[in-house]
Amino acid sequence: xxxxxxxxxxxxxxxxxxxxCGYLTTTADGVITRANRTLVxxxxxxxxxLLGTSLVDLLTPAGQLFYEARYATxxxxxxxxxxxxxxxxxxxxRDLPVLVNAVIVPERxxxxxxxxxxxxxxxxxxxxxxxxxxxxxxxxxSEARVRVLQDASSxxxxxxxxxxxxxxxxxxxxxxxxxxxxxxxxxxxxxxQDLIADGVQVDPLISAGLMDLAAQAIEGDEVVTVSSxxxxxxxxxxxxxxxQDQRLAALSIAPLRGDSSAQGVVVCxxxxxxxxxxxxxxxHAALARQAAxxxxxxxxxxxxxxxxxxxxLTGLANRKxxxxxxxxxxxxxQRDGRPLSIVFxxxxxxxxxxxxxxxxxxxxxxxxxxxxxxxxxxxxxxxxRYGGDEFVIVCENADAEAAGILAERFRHEIGRPxxxxxxxxxVAASLGVATWTPxxxxxxxxxxxxxxxxxxxxxxxxxxxxxxxxxxxx
Numbered sequence: 001x002x003x004x005x006x007x008x009x010x011x012x013x014x015x016x017x018x019x020x021c022g023y024l025t026t027t028a029d030g031v032i033t034r035a036n037r038t039l040v041x042x043x044x045x046x047x048x049x050l051l052g053t054s055l056v057d058l059l060t061p062a063g064q065l066f067y068e069a070r071y072a073t074x075x076x077x078x079x080x081x082x083x084x085x086x087x088x089x090x091x092x093x094r095d096l097p098v099l100v101n102a103v104i105v106p107e108r109x110x111x112x113x114x115x116x117x118x119x120x121x122x123x124x125x126x127x128x129x130x131x132x133x134x135x136x137x138x139x140x141x142s143e144a145r146v147r148v149l150q151d152a153s154s155x156x157x158x159x160x161x162x163x164x165x166x167x168x169x170x171x172x173x174x175x176x177x178x179x180x181x182x183x184x185x186x187x188x189x190x191x192x193q194d195l196i197a198d199g200v201q202v203d204p205l206i207s208a209g210l211m212d213l214a215a216q217a218i219e220g221d222e223v224v225t226v227s228s229x230x231x232x233x234x235x236x237x238x239x240x241x242x243x244q245d246q247r248l249a250a251l252s253i254a255p256l257r258g259d260s261s262a263q264g265v266v267v268c269x270x271x272x273x274x275x276x277x278x279x280x281x282x283x284h285a286a287l288a289r290q291a292a293x294x295x296x297x298x299x300x301x302x303x304x305x306x307x308x309x310x311x312x313l314t315g316l317a318n319r320k321x322x323x324x325x326x327x328x329x330x331x332x333x334q335r336d337g338r339p340l341s342i343v344f345x346x347x348x349x350x351x352x353x354x355x356x357x358x359x360x361x362x363x364x365x366x367x368x369x370x371x372x373x374x375x376x377x378x379x380x381x382x383x384x385r386y387g388g389d390e391f392v393i394v395c396e397n398a399d400a401e402a403a404g405i406l407a408e409r410f411r412h413e414i415g416r417p418x419x420x421x422x423x424x425x426x427v428a429a430s431l432g433v434a435t436w437t438p439x440x441x442x443x444x445x446x447x448x449x450x451x452x453x454x455x456x457x458x459x460x461x462x463x464x465x466x467x468x469x470x471x472x473x474x
Contacts, residue, residue: 022098022119027112030055030072039119044091055117060087060095071100075115079104085122097122148176149286156294162186165298166196169266169291174199176283179268180248185214186256186264186295200246200269208243209236210251214265217253223284225252225276243269250274252281254288256295263295311385313363314370322384322392323447329396330444333436340396340444341403341435344454345373345410347389348428348466353421364420365427372413378406392451400435400471407431407469415467428467432457436474445474 016023022039026032035050043050043058050058056067063086075081080103087095102117152172159165166184173182181199195202202210213235217224226232226239227250233240243249250270256263266288274280309321317325326342333340347369354362366389373383377393384392393410395403414429421427434454436445445453453472460470 019118021121024050024055024117024119026055026115026117028104028115030115033114042090042096042119042121043088049091058088060089063087075102075104088119097126099125148172148283149290152176152287153290156290159294159298161302162194162295162298163196165291165294166194167198169287170196170198172287173266173268173284176287177252177268177280178270180271181269183267183269184256184264184291185267194264200248202267204242204245205239208238208241210239210267212236213251213253214267217265218255218257221255221257223252223254223276223281225274225281226250227276228273247271252276252284254284256288256292263292263299266291314367314385316370316374316391317382317384319384319386322382322386322394325382325384326394326447326450329394330436330447330450333396334438334444336397337438338397339399339435339437340394341398341400341406341433342450342454343393343395343403343407343410344386344432344434344451344458345391345393345414346430346458346462347414348430348462349426350389353425353427357421357425361421365418368418368420369414369427372416373410376406376409376413381406386451392454398435399437400433400473403433403435404469404471407433407471411467411469430458430461430466431469432459432461433469433471434474435471450474 016034017037019036019038022036022042024032024035024039032050032053032055035047037047040047040050056064059067066084066086071081071084071086080101082101084100084102085097086100087097090096099120099122100117101120102115105114105116107113152168155168155172156165159168166186169184170182173179179199181197183195183197183200183202185202186194186196213224213226226235229240229244229249232243232251243251246269248269249272252268252270252274253265255265266284268284309318309324310316311318329340332338350362350365353365366385369389370383370385370391373391373393377383378395380396382394384394386392393406395406398406411429411431414427417423418425418427432454434450434457436450438444453474457470457472461468464470
């Protein structure tokens with residue numbers, strides 16, 4: 001019988017010490033009375049170190065706080081706890097995440113009350129949960145990215161011109177990239193630049209080297225970033241100072257690239273140092289790609305609209321645009337009580353050039369004359385090609401005397417020697433001026449009638465010997 005009891009005790013000891021989980025018993029107040037070898041192995045503490053130690057002393061500070069605030073209370077009230085997540089501080093200083101099950105065994109047969117506790121290594125579970133959390137955050141970030149791009153796409157689709165597109169792109173950069181400000185630098189078809197900015201003064205940054213970074217982004221077709229003022233100083237000596245003056249700490253630049261060439265860049269500015277991860281770069285690049293596609297559509301629409309209202313040879317307003325502007329000018333003259341005049345011009349000597357030198361040279365003459373008229377006209381006065389070698393200029397707030405002076409200026413400019421033809425070919429102009437003054441409160445004449453009066457005055461100049469100005473009133 002004694003031998004059998006010994007074998008049973010040994011089997012129990014083997015089961016206790018060889019269990020795949022940590023196992024220990026404590027007194028009612030948490031002092032360890034037994035610990036198996038598995039727990040000894042996990043903690044790196046000897047059995048002697050564990051015995052007599054309070055369980056709470058093995059825990060990390062956060063675990064101790066939870067043990068005292070919740071674990072011990074629930075254990076005492078419910079008699080057990082299940083799958084409580086704690087962390088044990090091991091002998092080598094590392095933290096071991098564990099799940100703890102404990103049950104109170106009441107006093108019996110002369111044995112005092114004790115708490116039996118099973119401890120499971122939760123490292124793999126914690127890693128798995130961490131991976132799930134990372135995956136969830138990635139999914140949320142991806143969803144947020146898609147939402148930003150969808151919202152931007154909708155806003156871009158409503159843009160009717162480059163200004164509206166730039167404003168929508170800046171709004172998307174603020175929302176999707178949490179930028180403190182943004183700027184769009186657009187290259188037009190003539191090599192000029194359009195700047196649209198919000199939340200930042202761009203000119204000082206351009207002077208400090210921002211354009212060099214923009215050129216780098218365009219040339220490399222990549223997002224260029226400056227993460228801190230220290231990096232800015234390393235790139236350009238004055239760039240960090242210019243950024244600091246505007247309370248900026250970082251920036252990123254993405255190219256707006258068309259089918260074959262760059263159309264500009266979009267720059268985002270940040271008030272704090274930034275870590276530009278792949279997600280941020282991807283969103284910035286994707287916004288720029290979307291905007292570039294819309295910009296091509298906007299530019300095409302603007303070009304088509306321009307062609308519909310402008311003469312293709314000279315770039316001046318055509319008859320349709322002349323009609324619109326003259327009607328608007330007449331309404332404004334009536335409203336403000338100011339005079340309005342138009343000047344009708346027909347070239348003298350143009351037909352011999354066209355017949356002798358050909359239409360290509362004739363076209364060059366028309367372009368040169370158009371440029372002279374554009375330069376001689378006041379900035380507010382639209383110049384139109386009416387047809388053939390005829391031109392019309394609308395002169396707002398100009399009475400007969402002022403319009404006559406302007407007409408003489410046009411006549412003089414046209415009469416100067418042309419650079420596009422040999423010296424023996426000369427061009428002059430016959431001009432007619434028609435003026436309407438809203439003195440009597442009457443309605444203004446129709447635009448067509450005012451043009452016809454100026455045309456008739458122009459023919460009067462031709463009958464009087466050409467190269468002169470004739471004025472009439474409406």
